[in-house]
Amino acid sequence: MRDRIDDEITFRKLEVLLAFMQTGSLAKAAEALNVSTVSVHRALHSLEQGVRCALFRHEGRNLRSTDAAQMLADVAQEVITLMSDGIRATREAAGYSSDRLKIGSLYSLTIRTVPGIVVDIKVRRPALQVELVLGPNAELIEKLKQGAIDAALMALPDAEPEIESIPLFEDxxxxxxxxxxxxxxxxxxxxxxxxxxxxxxxxxxxxxxxxxxxxxxxxxxxxxxxxxxxxxxxxxxxxxxxxxxxxxxxxxxxxxxxxxxxxxxxxxxxxxQTIGVSFLRARERDPNLLALMAVCRLRTRNEG
Structure with missing residues (x-):
């Protein structure tokens, strides 16, 4: 059984370590991370406590890394890179920030609204592939909840805690x-x-x-x-x-x-009818949906 990793060792502290190793000073690491020098020093000291060995030595006012610190930094770089790739793959598997955006729509909105939105979002994200799924309001809501579509252009549904909606126009x-x-x-x-x-x-x-x-x-x-x-x-x-x-x-x-x-x-x-775009609140920070929301808000202002 592997040794349990101490709670003092976190991804954030490993990022601080990498910044210090790359810049060579507490002040420059703090500037790179937009934090205080004291915060950097505390994070490094906390890592020493977590690994239970010395990582740095003092030379006058300067802090110097040891071979142990370099070893931990090398591993930290691999771990952080692997975790970043893993998070990206996880989000893409869930439809977040992938190269494809599935938009549900009412049939009637394909006359003017949908083509305009698709053109605008392609201008913002040229590499994004947009897929259109047509259906009635009730069906689109279910597809949204199931994750079968990323967003829906439809009549605004009744308020639900898991769904966020942005009004576009009234008809x-x-x-x-x-x-x-x-x-x-x-x-x-x-x-x-x-x-x-x-x-x-x-x-x-x-x-x-x-x-x-x-x-x-x-x-x-x-x-x-x-x-x-x-x-x-x-x-x-x-x-x-x-x-x-x-x-x-x-x-x-x-x-x-x-x-x-x-x-x-x-x-x-x-x-x-109030027509708008709806999406799951849990996905409101997905870059593709942020682009879609920006396009929809801009069209609302321009047509208002």
Whole structure:
């Protein structure tokens, strides 16, 4: 069984030893480490206590290293290098500061928001490979918690202690109808006038689906939903083809040109989505996520 390493021997003290051995003086080592000379002296004396042998000798006011100190410094350099490499490998295995960033996103954000963010982050970190994972809000939150993605661009989730979110922008929800619909020329739609209409919607787990449910709860009737789909572009296709009406966020307004009209809802049913970037609090110091956050904050300021 190996001898137990004394608690007085730490990585920080070994770094102090290396600084002293490289500079040759307490003052220069202190300057290199941005600490006081007294702190350097105490660290070196503490190492002597930890290894239980003399590492230095005094020559007047100067402190000189012994062969034992040089031996410990050589080993310390190997240990610190190995541990640094090990920490880097560990972080990369967990997705921290690797050369790949997995960003989850709502389908609707791929129109403008996602391309802009990807371009900006590539400018900051050209070697970074960005992978996009699309899905509904509920699915993206689960992937985030499981570590399957590094960050998610989505409607801000309910507050959770393990998730940090940065708001990007707010988006109004509209009544969506085909261009030739009787509702197309209205300034605003009263959902209570739509009791007899046919609707289509996204499935559960989508942020827009929850807004859809809430709007009809306020209107005090259950809509006749004939079809549910798994992405917002398929939903818009159904609306443009006259299969049914729905509610859509304003960010998709220009996708189908004049084929789908987005009409304001009357005040009782008006609602907004807050779109942002979410990530695990435990990873908030990951360099790749710091770059992503910086890009998102800059875009928010520029577009605000």
């Amino acid at each position: 109004d929800i509209f009544f969506a109808a085909p261009a030739n619909s009787p509702y197309a020329n209205l300034e605003a739609v009263d959902l209570r006038d739509c009791r007899d209409e046919t609707f289509v919607s996204l499935g559960e787990g989508f942020a827009t689906y929850h807004g859809f449910q809430e709007a009809f709860r306020v209107a005090e009737f259950t809509p006749n939903v004939t079809m549910r789909v798994g992405d917002i572009f398929s939903l818009m296709n159904l609306v443009s083809g006259g299969v049914g009406y729905t509610l859509l966020p304003g960010r998709v307004r220009d996708v189908f040109g004049d084929k789908v009209q987005l009409i304001a809802l009357k005040p009782p049913y008006r609602m907004r």
